Amino acid sequence: MGKGLNIKKGDTVKVIAGKDKGAEGKVIAVLIEDERVIVEGVNRIKKHTKVQDQGGRAGTTGGIVTTEAAIHVSNVMLVEDGKPVRVGFKREAVTKRRRDGSTYAAERSVRVSRKSGKEI
Incomplete structure (x- = not known):
């Protein structure tokens, strides 16, 4: 297994590179094998979902859903007392x-x- 990451779920991080540079948010998930993190409110994408008919009320409605996509861990920095460290x-x-x-x-x-x- 590879080296672990310095960022954990629940950490507050600042984006230091990319289109969302300067944004701060909480880490929702860490994808260790891909070396990526999903940050709240950062790298938002629109995802097209299909209607899944499972009978009755259990089915999901289709449409366009806005969600967060993963960004590389090297593009974020941990925040302590409002400053990246x-x-x-x-x-x-x-x-x-x-x-x-x-x-x-x-x-x-x-x-x-x-x-x-x-x-x-």
Whole structure:
């Protein structure tokens, strides 16, 4: 499996390239295998949908639906305190608990802001 992405679902990001440059929005979904993200209100497309007759009220109505399309993760930057920041990673020591109640020391990877050094 490839390297993970710095952006997660629920993050607020700013678009830094493309037709929606400067727009900010919340990440709705992350497509890891395609290295793309879907951002709320960014890269809106019109999708033509067919009428699906499934009998009764269950069918969907056809027409033109406006929805968000995915954009490449390199075209967005994570926002912290209203400003775009680069993302770094830091290893942090933690104590984990086993099922039997005993504890052990381990490390976990944490996203940090390159600008302030704070955990994201």
